[in-house]
Amino acid sequence: MSRFYKTHVDDLKLGMFVSDLDRPWTDSPFLLQGFTIDSIDELATLRDLCSYVHVDVGLSKHVEDYALQNSHGGRKRTKVIAKMFPDRTLVTYEDVFTFEGEVGSAEKVFKDYENVIGNIYKSVETSGNLDMVAVSKTVTRVVGSIVRNPDACMLLSAISKKDSYSYSHALSSSVLAAALGRQIGLPVHDLKTLATGALLCDIGKLEIPSTILNKSAPLTEQEWQLVKDHVSLGMKILEDTTGVSPEVKAIVANHHERYDGRGYPAGLSGKNIPPLARVAGLVDCYDAMISDRSYASGVSPADAISKLYTMRDLDFEAELVEEFIQTVGIYPVGSVVELTDGRVGVVVTEHRRRRLRPRILILLNSDKRQLVEPSYVNLLEETEDQAGRPLEILKGVDPSAYNLHPEDLTF
Incomplete structure (x- = not known):
């Protein structure tokens, strides 16, 4: 060499x-x-x-x-990532459609996914029954959209109304897990397994009193132990359900295990944690960080990415964290950002090769006045402002600071 x-x-x-x-x-x-x-x-x-x-x-x-080149001659992958999946042939996915070409289909798929997840959780809550046929059908459609172009579903997930933490967290984690699997190059079968497992990771929390889950004060040791029991409670639901694969069960059983052995319930570490569970655990952690809950407000996606970086080779392999950052970007789709010329908008699509040059839907002009007709800026092509200065993302911003509501956007 x-x-x-x-x-x-x-x-x-x-x-x-x-x-x-x-x-x-x-x-x-x-x-x-x-x-x-x-x-x-x-x-x-x-x-x-x-x-x-x-x-x-x-x-x-x-x-x-x-x-280490993957066998298809595409982008390079480290041996660490390849060794995580020794029995798979990793592939390189290409976008089949542009964002505009996929978003219409994705909106229908995503809306159906929201409805199915709501019905699934309500069914488990009331009768203990989990309809895996319905889960499989809707997961297949979501994964199909993510394979064609992941930005559409990821954006819809990021800006969707958060009426219920349980539902929205399950949905977002499912979408992110499949997108990260696509980035790694896992076969479609594994993407479906990841999406399904991430969707069901917290199903056991339906057995825990909402007074504990929604408690704003610090949990007692006994209450925290009960929260951690959601893993075994979820496994009990899955064991009583037909049509749940061993791989999905392994994801649910191990999504809170951590690379350095400090997770739960078994304290597994390193390669003893099933690889798909490591993927699902990372996205579960990320989405929990950016989500509002009764006891804490979520952080911005950019801050969550920075936090994940500090967790490399502690909670998660450094290479897996890097693959996730490549998946969502430094400013993930759905992030509200301010440009160096003062304009404010929401990140709509990522460029696979230039993650700091996404396409942004501009909502406020440089004087922070709302535009009647939002317009797109493609930072990959538009590199200077009107004064000839470099045009870049200055920072991520809280949408509430400017009374913006990304969930009301249409594309």
């Missing part, structure tokens, strides 16, 4: 030593000529600034992980 090699910025990983850029170092914000990528911000800056860089293998960490 040559010590130095040229690589596309989208194939960069934390720990790589960047020895040279595709432009003079003086044209970059980096103070040192040659450095190890130690943060997600450095990674994002490189991906936004350059097309390719040169990597020094000798000074990089985890050298053996960097150059």
Whole structure:
């Protein structure tokens, strides 16, 4: 293996030593000529600034992980990700439709999914019956939409009204799990298993009194133990239900286990946790962070991404966290952001190769006045503002700060 090699910025990983850029170092914000990528911000800056860089293998960490091509000749994947699924042939998905081409179908699929999830939870709550035929049919349609173009379902999930934490969390986790599985390159069968497992992860909470689940004060030790029992309670429901695969049961049983062994109920660690459960556990954690609950307000998607980054190789493998960030972007679809020229809008679609240059539906002008007709800005194409200054995302913002309601948007 040559010590130095040229690589596309989208194939960069934390720990790589960047020895040279595709432009003079003086044209970059980096103070040192040659450095190890130690943060997600450095990674994002490189991906936004350059097309390719040169990597020094000798000074990089985890050298053996960097150059494993998947069998289809698509994007590179680390050995860690490949070893998570040794019995699968990982594939590279391409968008079949644009966002506009998929969103109409996705709206119908998503609305049906919302209704089915509501009916499923109500049925389990009242009679203990779980209709896996209905689950399978609607999951198949959702996964089909995600395979064609994940942005549409992910956006609809992100901006949907949150009438019930249980329903919306199940729905969002299901969509995100399938999208992350697509990013990893898992076969469609596994995407359906992931979506189903994530959908049912918290089904056991229906057996826990709402006074505990919705308690605003800190839980007692006894109450917290009861909340953790939702895993075994959910497994009891699944064991009494026909048509639930062993893989789905494994996801539900292990979605709160953590990479470093500090999870529950069994305290499993590392590769002892089923790989699909590791995927579902990560998205379950992320969606819980961004969701409002009785005892805490959710954080912004961008803040949740930053928090996940600090959890790498503790709660979740670093490589899995990176795959998730590649799935949703630094500013996930549905995020409300402010641009450097003062305009405010909602992220609608991600560019698979340039995650910091998404397409945004502008809702407020630079004076923060609401537009009569919202307009799109594609940051991949529109790189400067009217004054010729670089046009970028400045920060994520709270929609309530400007009385914005993304859930009322139509596309």
